[in-house]
Amino acid sequence: MKKIMRQALCAALLIAPCLVYAQHHEKSKAQAAAQSKPKAVKPAIAVGVASDSRGRLWLARVENQHLLVNYSDDNGAHFSVPVRVTATPEAIAADGENRPKIVLGADGSVMLSWTQALPQNYAGNIRFARSNDGGKSFSEPITLNDDGRITSHRFDALMTDGKGRVTVAWLDARDRDAAKAKGGAYAGISVYTAQSQDNGVHFSANRRLAEHTCECCRVAAVWSDEGPVVFWRNLYGTNSRDFAYAKLDDGIVHRASDDDWQIDACPHHGGDIAADGQGALHLAWFTNGKTRQGLFYKRVAEAKESTPMAFGNAAAQAGHPGIAAAGDRVMLTWREFNGSAYVAYAQRSDDSGATWSPPIQLAEAAGIADYPLPLFRGTRAWVVWNAAVEGLRVLPVEFGSGK
């Protein structure tokens, strides 16, 4: 019987292959619809890390559509039992340029932000939750974007002064959508922010920081001596995708890089910013512009900017830089691919970014791996690197031993 059926089917297939294709296509459509909301089938590789004033290492990661938080008191050798931040599962962006963010308040507050991926293309919500009992329990997550649109609110950045002020910044497509609805055009999207004065119990209404930004590069942020500072890939002229930074308290947008990267494309490659507590900002970014190609570092202090310094091996796809600073110590991190494996690198400066060590090869990863994340705890430096095969590694970087 089966054989006859198969023969009949084959005949039908030969006569009308496209009919069959169409049937399959319907199924494909259903599959595509199901797939438009990515499921967390693989463990999310991108994690968030932070250290508190006691030197405790905090970790935020995504597992089975839940955001989990735990900590280590022994440099990552052991971690506490994870606590769930999300009461109900949601699609949390945690790969590539997306990761959950975690910051700590001096009073023991633990605060997190993340991007919830929505089923619609490129759409997302900026989410926030907090703990006021040292991470034992978390508030019900809230959505910070307040425009009511289903559109791109993504690439959140979270920062705090540790004393109650909290700022979240993100890329937001509401202005583009509004312009399009009126039949107009809008280059790129915008940066929006929400601020809290009470460790995230209440947030102010959303405020636009900048118009016409690149659409899909992560936003970086840091709390400096002069308040919150945001660093993002901006649009200059018709299509130059160079970086900008702004201190939120004065709102002035400064051009951070002048690489003349004119490209109507998605670089998917953001930068990072650090503040050293001595008035300087330290910037790291990727470009493929006419003027410069590869990874670059610069220091900005009292309106004086250093000449961009290249780092990393561009021929090994060096990319996705991280930067951290503590006093005179500054550390750069990045990832390369050596043809068969990912390699994590760091470079350190003991003199506020004036001179630098040679690249330090930290570790390799046999499989998929996150970007290496730089972290100071006091003046001691670490690189946290999550990888599918090797797990989470907390790698010390020695400073103060000469260049």
Next chain:
Amino acid sequence: MKHAFVGFAWLLVAWGAPACAAEPQSFTANSLAAIQAKYAGQPFILSMWSVNWCGHCITELTMLGKAAKTHKQLPLVLVATDTLEFSAAIQQTQKRLGLARVDSWVFDDDIPERLRHAVDPAWHGELPRTYLYDAKHRREPVMGVLSEQKLQAWLKQHQ
């Protein structure tokens, strides 16, 4: 039974069932060599895109879809840098844009850098990215959206 049915359908598609979009082939570190072998001695266009996160790619594919209407034998190879899970979405988008019949591939490696390295070590993943190959397979990389002007110039020279 169902498997045999679907499997047979795909076999037919692979044989070149008319006007049917084939499932994208799995693109691995050796695939570019296979593509170049297929187009040995012939010019072709290799276009890298993503169905998942690249709005500018849709702009480029829309333009290529229009070109495919007037150039029935457009030697175009599309490589999506997504994952196999997105095969159906890739097919659907190509069909919508009139690109159902061009060579279609999708990245198949947990480490996309490995495949980018195989295509071009200087490529950092930004999309769209297109390579215009001449008959001797000297290639010109194009970062960002391929302009219609550039495509027409290339077609004039190579078709």
